[in-house]
Amino acid sequence: MTRVFVFTNHKGGVGKSTSATNIALGMVQLLRRANAANPRVLIIDTDSQGHASLVTTGRKDYGADDSLYTVLMADRTNAPQTLLNCIIQSQWDTDLHILPASPMLEGAERELMGVAGAPYRLADPVSKIANQYAAIIIDTRPSFSLLTEMALLAATDAIVPVEPRYLETVGLTSVIEKINDIREGWRHPTLRVSGLLVTKMDSRIRGHNHLLAEVKAHPVLGKLLLGVIPANEAVSYAHSSHQSLFTYNPVASASKAYMQVVASLVRYLAKGGD
Amino acid sequence: MARLNHDTQRMDDLLASVTSDLLNDLPQNLNGNAIHVERILLEMVRPDPVQPRRVLPESIHLRFHQNQITPTQAMRELVQIVQIAARHRGRPFNNLLELLPNADDERDDEPAVNLTPEEVFLRDLVNLAITIRDDGQVNPLTVVDVSQGVTRLFRIETGERRYWATWLLRDFIPNYTGDGMIPCIIIPANRSSVFRQAKENTARSGLTAVALARQAALLLLTVHSYEIPAYAVENDFYRQALELDLRGKREYTDVVLSAMGGMGKMQFSQYKALLKLSDEALELADRYSIEEYRLRPVLAVPAEYHTEIMRQIIDFNLSAKQVKELCDSGNADQDDDDVRKDISPSAMKIAKVAQSTQVTSAQELARAIMLQEGDSAVAKARLQALRKLITEAERYLGAE
Numbered sequence A: 001m002t003r004v005f006v007f008t009n010h011k012g013g014v015g016k017s018t019s020a021t022n023i024a025l026g027m028v029q030l031l032r033r034a035n036a037a038n039p040r041v042l043i044i045d046t047d048s049q050g051h052a053s054l055v056t057t058g059r060k061d062y063g064a065d066d067s068l069y070t071v072l073m074a075d076r077t078n079a080p081q082t083l084l085n086c087i088i089q090s091q092w093d094t095d096l097h098i099l100p101a102s103p104m105l106e107g108a109e110r111e112l113m114g115v116a117g118a119p120y121r122l123a124d125p126v127s128k129i130a131n132q133y134a135a136i137i138i139d140t141r142p143s144f145s146l147l148t149e150m151a152l153l154a155a156t157d158a159i160v161p162v163e164p165r166y167l168e169t170v171g172l173t174s175v176i177e178k179i180n181d182i183r184e185g186w187r188h189p190t191l192r193v194s195g196l197l198v199t200k201m202d203s204r205i206r207g208h209n210h211l212l213a214e215v216k217a218h219p220v221l222g223k224l225l226l227g228v229i230p231a232n233e234a235v236s237y238a239h240s241s242h243q244s245l246f247t248y249n250p251v252a253s254a255s256k257a258y259m260q261v262v263a264s265l266v267r268y269l270a271k272g273g274d
Numbered sequence B: 001m002a003r004l005n006h007d008t009q010r011m012d013d014l015l016a017s018v019t020s021d022l023l024n025d026l027p028q029n030l031n032g033n034a035i036h037v038e039r040i041l042l043e044m045v046r047p048d049p050v051q052p053r054r055v056l057p058e059s060i061h062l063r064f065h066q067n068q069i070t071p072t073q074a075m076r077e078l079v080q081i082v083q084i085a086a087r088h089r090g091r092p093f094n095n096l097l098e099l100l101p102n103a104d105d106e107r108d109d110e111p112a113v114n115l116t117p118e119e120v121f122l123r124d125l126v127n128l129a130i131t132i133r134d135d136g137q138v139n140p141l142t143v144v145d146v147s148q149g150v151t152r153l154f155r156i157e158t159g160e161r162r163y164w165a166t167w168l169l170r171d172f173i174p175n176y177t178g179d180g181m182i183p184c185i186i187i188p189a190n191r192s193s194v195f196r197q198a199k200e201n202t203a204r205s206g207l208t209a210v211a212l213a214r215q216a217a218l219l220l221l222t223v224h225s226y227e228i229p230a231y232a233v234e235n236d237f238y239r240q241a242l243e244l245d246l247r248g249k250r251e252y253t254d255v256v257l258s259a260m261g262g263m264g265k266m267q268f269s270q271y272k273a274l275l276k277l278s279d280e281a282l283e284l285a286d287r288y289s290i291e292e293y294r295l296r297p298v299l300a301v302p303a304e305y306h307t308e309i310m311r312q313i314i315d316f317n318l319s320a321k322q323v324k325e326l327c328d329s330g331n332a333d334q335d336d337d338d339v340r341k342d343i344s345p346s347a348m349k350i351a352k353v354a355q356s357t358q359v360t361s362a363q364e365l366a367r368a369i370m371l372q373e374g375d376s377a378v379a380k381a382r383l384q385a386l387r388k389l390i391t392e393a394e395r396y397l398g399a400e
Helices: A016-033 A050-056 A066-073 A080-086 A103-112 A122-133 A146-154 A166-185 A205-218 A234-242 A252-272 B002-024 B058-065 B073-089 B115-134 B161-171 B195-200 B207-223 B237-241 B246-258 B265-276 B279-287 B292-300 B303-316 B320-335 B335-341 B343-352 B363-371 B376-399
Strands: A005-007 A041-044 A096-099 A134-140 A157-162 A193-202 A223-232 B037-039 B141-145 B154-158 B181-187
Touching: A005 A016, A005 A146, A005 A252, A005 B115, A005 B335, A016 A041, A016 A096, A016 A134, A016 A193, A016 A252, A016 B002, A041 A050, A041 A146, A050 A096, A066 A166, A080 A122, A080 B037, A096 B115, A103 A146, A146 A166, A146 B037, A157 B335, A166 A193, A166 A205, A166 B161, A166 B320, A193 A205, A193 A252, A223 A252, A234 A252, A252 B002, A252 B246, A252 B320, B002 B154, B037 B363, B058 B073, B073 B115, B073 B161, B115 B161, B154 B181, B154 B279, B161 B181, B195 B207, B207 B237, B207 B246, B207 B279, B237 B265, B246 B265, B265 B292, B265 B376, B292 B303, B292 B320, B303 B320, B363 B376
Parallel strands: A005 A134, A005 A157, A041 A096, A041 A134, A157 A193, A193 A223, B141 B181
Antiparallel strands: B037 B181, B141 B154
């Protein structure tokens, strides 16, 4: 069964899109290096700002005919075919594919309100093409909305990127509770929180070290800790040049940290998600 | 360039830093390049355009593979063709389920209905669809992964009828509860071959002589390094094989003949020769499953008569001997000049006209005679005279 990872946190600027895109590319490259028969990874960008689409494809002007919006609005029977038609190849790697976001997603939630089965409009078509990919990664918007709910219903694993700041970690438990609500409320037992990704960690700041230590010591959060990504200038420079972090600077500390996370996730895939 | 190589090296180093332990306990489910079964979205599966065994009528087959019609439209056109054929034979139907035999309505004293090949095909397809609906698809399709880039595509190696039955079930038959997926055995592209497909084809019963002829051609073209296209081809593509044989490719002789079901060289050549038939004759022979031995004599007559002879074979269910006699008589009047000299040109013309009664209608003939004579009474008189002539000619034939 193909694992579908959703990167979610209702706080903005925590590195959801950066983590989703770079981890996706890292997976492709690592799977290919491991001679995997299928190294393809799909990114689904559900954030109307389209940052993941922009950095991986060089554009974000996707519209009613070629984006996630198209899939959500498609007739239920045709949705899988529409999804296949809207997937494009990234500029980063031939095996990294993108279902781009569109600014029109802003209005999609309003349009879908009251439509029967609306929360499953992403999960249904994704489930039918999932086995074509080694993994699927969903980038979400920084709020808890219908689109985030759709993303969680389509996912098997939630990964929560979080900055090591006091208020962030306070909000962390509410994010996890929301995910648990989706699992219980929508009877989606295969969804689980599979990782906590600490981003923008600056070891020179005493508060960051203190909070990281607290997370590690926490009986639940400590076990979920997937990796710690150091704050790194290379990230923003990579973004501005529409390159992956690995391409921009493979020896940057953030690149090394992300690659460790990728290795953990590939190992997780290899074990069938156990 | 130096910078690029340097970056590539650094990226390799980064990947190497995390792969050493990963590669040791390498996940079997990641690197398996083996044959495996998966459920695949129906839209991602396509029949093989050069599959020698035709499932759909030729016109629909070509337009479907030229992407002029969707699978749903292809099925709709097939249903319409069968509806027209059935209506002409006085058994119209509106619902596909009406095609299925109803045990309650069957009576022993009623004569068996002669269904057209299209009716038989659609009825069998509906039957298969109902089986899939009620019992699930037990036997997966065999497909080859021919995906390129973001285009995910699987080409059917075996199971094209099941594929069409599933479309029929999804779009035309009530109470479909499936999810639009179809179970498939996926064969990696590098393990697919025309020999394998040929073995699958020849192992099944009901493979027509024309399908075998196309199959022979495909194998010959392959061993002679012709490129097999990935789009629909017309009969001329297969006819290229008429100029080829196995003599120059002795190393392939055994594998080709084995893929053809273990037939001998002579039989292989006889099947291949069927490609000399005209396009229309090939389609009729394929649709009505005419055997090779009944088609063989037709090859001796000029191509413009193939269709007419084929219609005679179908309409009168001629045996191989009768076909041979029919074809020989056609040749005889070409060869025997002495006899020909004794017969008047008018008689020859009437005899020729007798060969084309299948391609015109009574109404057309009546209109033609009216046009010629300009008066209905004279036209009737002409027809009566013709009838008298034919009756007497029949008497002479009886006496001979």
